[in-house]
Amino acid sequence: MKVVVAGLGLMGQAYVDRLSSQGFNVLPYARRSGVAGEVAKRINSRPATLEDMKHRDTVLVVAGWDDDYLLWLAELVKDGESIVVNTSTVSPQASMKAGEIVGRERYVEAPVAAGPRVARDGKLPVIVAYWNSEAWNKARPVVEALAATIIEAGEPPSAMVVKLAFNNILFTLVAGIADSFKLLAAWKVDKELLKKLMESTWMRILIERYWDRAWGKAKTHFRLAGAVKDLALFIEAARRRGAPVPASAGALNEYLDALLECDENVDYTSVIRCTYERVARNAREIR
Numbered sequence: 001m002k003v004v005v006a007g008l009g010l011m012g013q014a015y016v017d018r019l020s021s022q023g024f025n026v027l028p029y030a031r032r033s034g035v036a037g038e039v040a041k042r043i044n045s046r047p048a049t050l051e052d053m054k055h056r057d058t059v060l061v062v063a064g065w066d067d068d069y070l071l072w073l074a075e076l077v078k079d080g081e082s083i084v085v086n087t088s089t090v091s092p093q094a095s096m097k098a099g100e101i102v103g104r105e106r107y108v109e110a111p112v113a114a115g116p117r118v119a120r121d122g123k124l125p126v127i128v129a130y131w132n133s134e135a136w137n138k139a140r141p142v143v144e145a146l147a148a149t150i151i152e153a154g155e156p157p158s159a160m161v162v163k164l165a166f167n168n169i170l171f172t173l174v175a176g177i178a179d180s181f182k183l184l185a186a187w188k189v190d191k192e193l194l195k196k197l198m199e200s201t202w203m204r205i206l207i208e209r210y211w212d213r214a215w216g217k218a219k220t221h222f223r224l225a226g227a228v229k230d231l232a233l234f235i236e237a238a239r240r241r242g243a244p245v246p247a248s249a250g251a252l253n254e255y256l257d258a259l260l261e262c263d264e265n266v267d268y269t270s271v272i273r274c275t276y277e278r279v280a281r282n283a284r285e286i287r
């Protein structure tokens, strides 16, 4: 089965590796010059042409980063027959629009709820929504090769709404942890004490999961800029339908604040370290 993976960032490259290891004929596509060639070489393939994206391939897995990239890709492939599987996290309205551009009969919304390591193992949780079950049946083998769990959500943009809600939990949780450690920095109290206390309760899983990543001791799974993007998408999607989400707005500020200290390409959990270090530097004497 011939698959184009469009967008070769952290996730796109993981999809390429996983699908080619599972026997799919994968053609990579990237906007950046040279990147598709390098990735293609790694898997003994070749970069996808525009004609591949439109016609020759049964499924196009879109791993783009934002609304504009998705809509641009949708315009690019609109006169073809390939099934467009959108795995990226975008706004519900962009997902609907992409479906209208390529045609509802060719569009499957399939956001994923874990990172590149899990994708390489083929263990992703994926939530899918589609208008046309034939399109989904054609795309299903590709999604199944990436997924351990597939949750069906009805028609678009239900899957995207659920995905944004899921990410909001993740990012507000980590922003809350960042605020807690800032209090220790402000009062010049050893951060290891809170770490130890968390480790002695059910919160141990948070330390196990986030501590090394937060302090820069693991590679980037999901960029800090991505947390800003997803929280902004979540807030805008809620605002459009009149749902107030003040905790998420606070979390977004937390990640924007981290960008004053850290590069946007660090792992998003670095929000803990980046905001901590700024407060630690400026901490006043305890009165």
Ligand SMILES: NC(=O)c1ccc[n+]([C@@H]2O[C@H](COP(=O)([O-])OP(=O)(O)OC[C@H]3O[C@@H](n4cnc5c(N)ncnc54)[C@H](OP(=O)(O)O)[C@@H]3O)[C@@H](O)[C@H]2O)c1
Binding pocket: 006, 007, 008, 009, 010, 011, 012, 029, 030, 031, 032, 035, 063, 064, 065, 066, 087, 088, 089, 090, 112, 113, 114, 115, 116, 221, 222, 223, 226, 230
């Ligand atoms: N990473 C995760 O853990 C994760 C988990 C679930 C969902 N997602 C979603 O999956 C989508 C892709 O995420 P991602 O983590 O793969 O994002 P990413 O690494 O930032 O890549 C996103 C896009 O940016 C371009 N890009 C990558 N590196 C770049 C660089 N150094 N300079 C300029 N452009 C670059 C790529 O497009 P071109 O190759 O065409 O240039 C790529 O498609 C997003 O919608 C994200 O929300 C990610």
